[in-house]
Amino acid sequence: MKLGYARVSTQDQSLDLQKDALIKEGVELEYIFEEKxxxxxxxxxxxxxxxxxxxxxxxxxxxxLDRLSRSTKHLIELSEELEEREIELVSIQDKIDTTTAIGKAMFKxxxxxxxxxxxxxxxxxxAGLESARARGRNGGRPKMSKEQLDHAIDLYETKKYSIKDITEKTGVSKAKLYKELSERKEATSNS
Structure with missing residues (x-):
């Protein structure tokens, strides 16, 4: 059975061109999966x-093919899944048809x-990391001092500052602040 997939990026765009091409290729209208x-x-x-x-x-x-996948990696993952499941793929404009030897070769x-x-x-x-290490830079996020974290927690507990204010004043990221709050809460509930 031939199944069609048509996708446009926004609600304003029309699927008509794709649907017409899919129908011309032999896909019945009720088997076209449409997405905006x-x-x-x-x-x-x-x-x-x-x-x-x-x-x-x-x-x-x-x-x-760009209607089907969001990246080359995603396309390859999809093609591998389809190959495992013995489902063929046809791309009209790209002239790729995995039912043929050339189509399979193109996908490979x-x-x-x-x-x-x-x-x-x-x-x-x-190579970039090795080069940076050779210059004395380790990369990654800078280490957070205990004093910075404690200060951020103290400000949070006063309930006078927004998270944005706290992160700007202390240099502690929002994620790190929430993680620390969670860990401290868990530590007090376990003791």
Whole structure:
């Protein structure tokens, strides 16, 4: 069975172009999963619904690959999931069809390039950290002194200052302040 996925980024945009292309490709209208949500969001209910609906032997058809995934990494993860589940993928505009040998090869190439990109980023990061350490810089967040934390907690407990005021006065981050409050509360409740 051919299943379609159409997505636009905003409520104002129209899905008509994508839906027309999917129908021309042989997807029946009732099997087109439509979504109006930005591609940067990982929570896409209709995509999840499509993936749970799809079965072995089905084809997922998209107008373009960027409609399906928010990043190369996400696309590779999706393609691996589809391959494991024996579900084919067709991208109309990108001319990729995993039902063909060339389409499968293209996806494998994407996977290799994505892995290489991750490795290069990792190597650059490690080299940058080594270079910084050689210059006496350790990186990461500066250590928080006990005095700073105690001062932030004291200000918090006066109930006279907002969290923003406390973080600006003490240099203690909001997350660190809440973490410390939680740890102290837990320590007093356990004793």
């Amino acid at each position: 949500v930005t591609g940067t969001k990982s929570d896409r209910p209709k995509l999840k619904e499509l993936l749970s609906y799809a079965r072995k032997g089905d084809q997922i058809v998209v107008y373009k 190439m994407l996977a290799v390039l994505s892995e290489m990109e991750r490795d290069i980023i990792s190597e650059r990061t490690k």
